[in-house]
Amino acid sequence: MTTRRAIAVPSSIVLALALAGCSNGMKKTFGLEANPPDAYQVGTLPPLSLPPELGQLPAPNPGQPPTQEVSAAQQGSSVIAPANALPGNGQPASAAGQAFLNQAGPAPQGDIRAQVNQNAAVSSKSGNFVDKLMGDNPAAPPVVNADEEQRRLQENAAMGQPVTKGATPQESSASPGLWGRFLNWF
Template identity: 60%
Template sequence: MKSVLARPAAAAATIVLALALAGCGEDTKKEFGLEANPPDAFQVGTEAPLSLPPELGQLQQPNPGEPRPQQVDAAQAGANIVSPQNAITPPPSSTTPGEQALLEQAGPAPQGDIRAQVNQNAMVASKPQGFVSQLVGSGPAPEPTVNAPAEQKRLQENQALGQPVTTGSTPQNSNEPPGLFQRFLNLF
């Protein structure tokens, strides 16, 4: 009798323990080795490369315990990077001839407010339709797609008549779904 009761209790305890371990936070997972523990990128310093002087006989004798003269203190290097003088330095004012040629090949400069226009267009396109717009079926229309069978027929007709493929307009399907009100009217 005792072993029959112990099995469900052990199974329940195992399930509870598995759920508890699955819900552990990031620190606990790192402690148990379930998640990688990479080094902190801000605490890792770079070592200067080794170099040999031309005259090996004139080397200074090393003093044990003293830092290498070419080694940079990581804290000082970080402070130099975030200092206001380094953050506010203006970009170079003159462009090289190669940069100028590359800019000329790129075409005209974009409008000054192009980023604002792109953000505005993205916001309008991602805005969900309102209730009335869904009823009527209005709102931003999806891009039309090419009607493949009709386009193939148009191209074959142009080829048979000896006309260029650009003759005629490309047949397109409208991807705009009808609104609820329009579907109701289509029933009659």
């Protein structure tokens, strides 16, 4: 009986450790699983600098972050800011950059964002009884017919013409209301 107990206790401990080692928490605890740093929180520290006179150092604020340190979020947003992506007013674009911009097509209108927001607001507006009776709002923006537009672009490419040649095929989502259908009978 004692030999069974002598075998059962160590084997149960080994079994418990083996099962605990299979869990993610134990793998991290024992260093069996990689724990990489968060890519969005990694940043470089600013270089050390000394003032001309050491007596002019500001008093330290315990517990406060360094005054010269920029957070990783601010560094990331400054890297992907549109002002940094395209050359500024005084900087001419490189030859490759200018070729890319020429290939992208004409510059959008200045108020394009306002137009897109207005069109989205108009198209998402649910109609009331009068709108259903009279028909959809006539100011609803037309929608590009994707199949016809693809066919037009393929024809232009086959003929060696620019993509801007020809009118963009559009389909109106407006449907005649009850009153419009009634008048169409006559």
